[in-house]
Amino acid sequence: MLMPPNKFKQALAQRRTQFGLFLGLANPISAEILATCGYDFLLIDAEHGLNDTRSVQAQLQAMAPYPVQCLVRPAHHDPALIKQLLGTGVQTLLVPMVDTAEQARAIVASMHYPPKGIRGVGTGLERGSRWNAVSDYFAKGAEELCLIVQIESRTALENLDEIASVEGVDAVFIGPSDLAASLGHLGQVSHPDVKAAIADALARISAHGKAAGVFCADATQAASFQESGASFLAMGADTGLLRSAALKLLAGLRPQSGADNASAGY
Known part of the structure; x- marks a missing residue:
């Protein structure tokens, strides 16, 4: 049996623009529905969404028949958790809260077997190897x-050039919400200082030869981020x-009830 190719990684290397969504519902049915919609990638969020290794594997299995590429964001940098997620068949990890090159190098080591890294061997029990x-x-x-690696703090911005230079890091992703908070603009991702910092970071990442990504729910702003280097x-x-959709x-x-619900919720 052949190893499934990581088409997301291939697209990153070619700087082909890819659009995706975060998945937080922790449900294989909703994941499969979205897998039919034509997005380039779907990212299972185990940092803020209520996902664990079982729900991650179930969603990977549900989406496997479709061409969409599947990414996972773990809750933290723990090598044991990274080992388990790779065991479920995850090929692309988006790891949050990376502030230093040292942290990035440690994550790279967690993803690889010795002598390159520290990942434990248990392929006979894992979907990643299709149970050998x-x-x-x-x-x-x-x-x-x-x-x-996801950068989302003032410290990460200061260390961005070193982080982007780490061997084994394929791309750098900007998290606007936490970055805004770190820059003193909590809840203001559209603040001019935040937008300027993101645009500058995207350009710096691209200058290092790494693919750059960002979360952006505004299609107009997305075009601007693409011009800055986001792929x-x-x-x-x-x-x-x-x-x-429900609102x-x-x-x-x-109309009145819908408007009231919208303003109360957001």
Whole structure:
């Protein structure tokens, strides 16, 4: 059996623009529905969404028949958690809260077997190797791994050049909400200082030869970020899309109630 190719990693290397969504519902049915919609990637969020390794694997299995690429954001940098997620079959990790090059190098080590890294070997129990059905998994599996580090603090911006230079980091992703908070603008991702910092960071990442990404729920702003160097963009989340669609439907039936719900919720 052949190792599934990581087409997301291939697209990053070619700087082909990719659009995706975050998945926080922790449900294989909703994940499969979104897998039919034509997005380039879907990112299972285990940092803020209520996902664990079981729900991650179930969603990977649900989305496997479709061409969409599947990414996962873990809750933290723990090598044991990274090992488990790779065991479920995750090929691309987006790791949050990376502030230093030292942290980035530690994450790279967590994703690889010795002597390159510290990942434990247990392929006979793991979906990642298809329970040892993948021939030459130790070589082929490593080739398809993709690491995106997420920077979202003032400290990370200060260390961005060093982080982007770490071998084994394929891309750098900007988290606007936490970055805004770190810059003193909590809840103001559209603040001019935040937008300027993001644009500058995207350009710096690209200058280092790494793919740059960002979360952006505004299509107009997305075009601006692409001009600054972003080649992959997360355009929203399943939770937000569900709520927005429900409010829109209700507003069409009872305009006043729909408007009240919208303002109260946001």
